[in-house]
Amino acid sequence: MTRITATILLLSIILSGCSYTEKIKDGKTAFERKRYFQASEMLKDEFNGTRGSIEQMNIAFLIGESNLKFGDFEEAAKWYKIAYEGGYGSSALAQYAHCLKQTEQYAAAAEAYYKVGEEIGDRVRYRSEIATCLQAVDWKNAEQYSPYVIEPLTINSPVSDYAPMPLSENQIAFTSDREDSRGDFKYAWSGNDFSDLFVANLSNGEVKPIDNDLNLEDNEGTLAISKDGTKQVFCRCFSREDYDEHCKLLISNKVDGSWSRPKILSFIKDGVNYRQPAFSDDGNQLVFSANLEESTNDYDLYVSILEDDVWGQPVSMGSRINTQAREGFPFLDGDTLYFASTFGGMGGLDIYKTYILPNGQWAPRQNMMAPINSGGDDFAFVVSRYHQASDSIVQVGYFSSNRAGGQGGDDLYFFERRKYYPQPEIPEEVFEYEIALDLRVFQRQYEDPDDPNSKVLMRVPLADADISITEDGKPFETTASNQYGIMSIKLNPAKDYDFFVSHEGFFNNELAFSTKDLPIDSTVRVQKFEERILLNKIFFDKEIALENIYYDLDESYIREDAKPTLDELSELLQINPQLKIQLSSHTDCQATDEYNDRLSQARAESAVAYLIERGIPQDRLVAKGYGESLLAINCECEECTEEEHQANRRTTFKVLE
Numbered sequence: 165m166t167r168i169t170a171t172i173l174l175l176s177i178i179l180s181g182c183s184y185t186e187k188i189k190d191g192k193t194a195f196e197r198k199r200y201f202q203a204s205e206m207l208k209d210e211f212n213g214t215r216g217s218i219e220q221m222n223i224a225f226l227i228g229e230s231n232l233k234f235g236d237f238e239e240a241a242k243w244y245k246i247a248y249e250g251g252y253g254s255s256a257l258a259q260y261a262h263c264l265k266q267t268e269q270y271a272a273a274a275e276a277y278y279k280v281g282e283e284i285g286d287r288v289r290y291r292s293e294i295a296t297c298l299q300a301v302d303w304k305n306a307e308q309y310s311p312y313v314i315e316p317l318t319i320n321s322p323v324s325d326y327a328p329m330p331l332s333e334n335q336i337a338f339t340s341d342r343e344d345s346r347g348d349f350k351y352a353w354s355g356n357d358f359s360d361l362f363v364a365n366l367s368n369g370e371v372k373p374i375d376n377d378l379n380l381e382d383n384e385g386t387l388a389i390s391k392d393g394t395k396q397v398f399c400r401c402f403s404r405e406d407y408d409e410h411c412k413l414l415i416s417n418k419v420d421g422s423w424s425r426p427k428i429l430s431f432i433k434d435g436v437n438y439r440q441p442a443f444s445d446d447g448n449q450l451v452f453s454a455n456l457e458e459s460t461n462d463y464d465l466y467v468s469i470l471e472d473d474v475w476g477q478p479v480s481m482g483s484r485i486n487t488q489a490r491e492g493f494p495f496l497d498g499d500t501l502y503f504a505s506t507f508g509g510m511g512g513l514d515i516y517k518t519y520i521l522p523n524g525q526w527a528p529r530q531n532m533m534a535p536i537n538s539g540g541d542d543f544a545f546v547v548s549r550y551h552q553a554s555d556s557i558v559q560v561g562y563f564s565s566n567r568a569g570g571q572g573g574d575d576l577y578f579f580e581r582r583k584y585y586p587q588p589e590i591p592e593e594v595f596e597y598e599i600a601l602d603l604r605v606f607q608r609q610y611e612d613p614d615d616p617n618s619k620v621l622m623r624v625p626l627a628d629a630d631i632s633i634t635e636d637g638k639p640f641e642t643t644a645s646n647q648y649g650i651m652s653i654k655l656n657p658a659k660d661y662d663f664f665v666s667h668e669g670f671f672n673n674e675l676a677f678s679t680k681d682l683p684i685d686s687t688v689r690v691q692k693f694e695e696r697i698l699l700n701k702i703f704f705d706k707e708i709a710l711e712n713i714y715y716d717l718d719e720s721y722i723r724e725d726a727k728p729t730l731d732e733l734s735e736l737l738q739i740n741p742q743l744k745i746q747l748s749s750h751t752d753c754q755a756t757d758e759y760n761d762r763l764s765q766a767r768a769e770s771a772v773a774y775l776i777e778r779g780i781p782q783d784r785l786v787a788k789g790y791g792e793s794l795l796a797i798n799c800e801c802e803e804c805t806e807e808e809h810q811a812n813r814r815t816t817f818k819v820l821e
Contacts, residue, residue: 188202191223244263258290268511307534312579325564361379384401391443463491540567562578605650617708634664655679720766743819745786
């Protein structure tokens with residue numbers, strides 16, 4: 165059920181009745197058929213035999229994608245770089261940055277992410293990736309002070325070995341695609357054997373397949389056994405003629421000392437992939453990963469509860485655990501949940517932990533940092549209940565990783581969490597004062613709540629605005645404004661802070677604040693400062709007039725005095741990359757309808773062209789000239805004052821989507 169990299173492995177299964185030697189005419193077809201190892205080899209030959217630079221770079225990018233699929237990040241980075249430098253585009257640079265991050269080249273990855281953000285004109289899109297790269301550097305540097313000590317197991321093979329399940333103090337079950345796997349065919353994704361469940365004796369290094377009732381010619385893996393030893397659940401990926409994945413959870417119960425024939429759990433649906441089960445301590449809850457949501461093809465964690473010997477319908481474990489990224493490989497140890505996620509972290513999959521709060525909710529997830537996590541995929545963390553805690557060792561267990569330095573593919577690692585470990589020598593910082601900042605978030609209150617051009621009555625506080633704070637470019641805190649629109653926070657001296665403020669239905673906004681060179685009152689211990697930020701409400705399909713956008717008579721070019729207003733609009737669009745707008749131009753009633761239509765369209769297109777030059781993607785902008793068809797002031801044209809004509813000669817914008 166997994167291949168070289170368990171980040172994506174367990175997602176697809178190739179028809180087991182088709183051998184790896186099935187005839188494929190070209191590398192693109194091999195890639196489309198998910199034969200990534202074969203695709204990489206064929207595409208390299210095609211790259212060397214292609215003359216056209218555009219086609220060559222398309223092939224280079226596909227070689228990178230193939231290598232990424234089966235976990236060769238260094239080779240993938242090489243080909244993404246070739247594709248980007250050959251003119252493929254920003255998507256190759258973004259993938260190159262991703263591979264640099266997975267190989268722990270964090271500084272280079274951050275630089276590449278910054279560059280791709282500049283190229284696409286969206287500085288916000290990769291800001292979190294840059295921040296996590298900088299955070300990973302700090303975590304890597306702090307590894308020497310971690311309570312965890314790790315070492316690879318001697319039973320690791322050159323292929324994938326992962327998802328350990330302790331069976332005794334010196335025995336584990338695990339999943340592997342080593343040559344001893346059952347079945348005569350190769351898995352086209354990586355060219356290795358199909359995966360099976362194995363048992364290893366860690367004392368003498370003996371490895372053998374688990375009971376043959378579990379291993380068939382399909383992909384099997386990720387075994388879970390209840391604490392009382394009466395239930396076991398594992399994943400089997402069944403072959404299908406459409407080459408789609410089809411992974412299900414099967415359960416076997418121990419009756420009179422023997423395991424029953426595995427059967428598919430009753431809540432399993434066709435067309436959904438289920439994988440990576442884990443039991444609660446009492447054996448009455450089963451947590452697993454699945455792509456149940458139709459709106460996304462990614463995986464979340466779900467729980468099924470056993471009632472009256474029937475496993476109930478799965479329920480999502482909630483937003484404290486599940487994100488828009490991929491979550492999987494759960495393990496429950498009492499009230500603590502360990503799981504893997506591609507959200508943030510040091511590279512691919514990272515291991516996180518959380519626990520049940522007194523109110524029954526899950527605590528915010530905690531990244532376990534280095535050395536448990538690395539730039540590669542780190543997952544399937546389990547705690548062994550067969551090792552007795554000692555005065556110096558409080559926890560032992562196993563996890564899986566495809567980090568650099570292993571035997572190949574995914575490897576199994578043993579860990580100890582020690583009670584006594586080195587502590588960093590942090591010089592005591594003595595501050596003569598504290599810095600406290602109140603950030604007040606406001607919105608405009610209009611005379612007509614549905615008209616952005618109506619009179620602004622006042623500014624009122626905006627509650628529950630989301631606020632993300634960085635300190636010197638690194639994540640600092642995520643919080644929200646209270647019912648009075650206020651967010652209070654203590655800041656450190658001599659630091660630069662950026663506040664990114666958002667709220668559903670409003671434009672995002674940013675605020676910079678520095679604690680460098682602040683005016684300090686030496687007689688006061690707590691130095692209080694206040695900043696204000698305004699979030700403008702989004703009115704869909706409502707025109708908003710842009711002030712100070714004027715044009716010379718009969719001209720459409722952008723005048724110098726109009727540029728500051730358009731620059732402000734450009735900045736608004738850069739921090740709101742989800743928006744698409746229409747820029748509209750209107751004329752007064754003078755001249756003919758045909759002339760005014762042409763002139764207004766030309767003026768709107770000039771404004772759009774200016775924004776494109778400022779880095780706003782063209783597909784987010786629409787230019788529309790209305791001529792004199794929508795006058796702001798309806799006056800008799802011959803009797804209109806110049807002020808009324810000027811009011812009609814206006815440029816507006818409206819949010820389309």
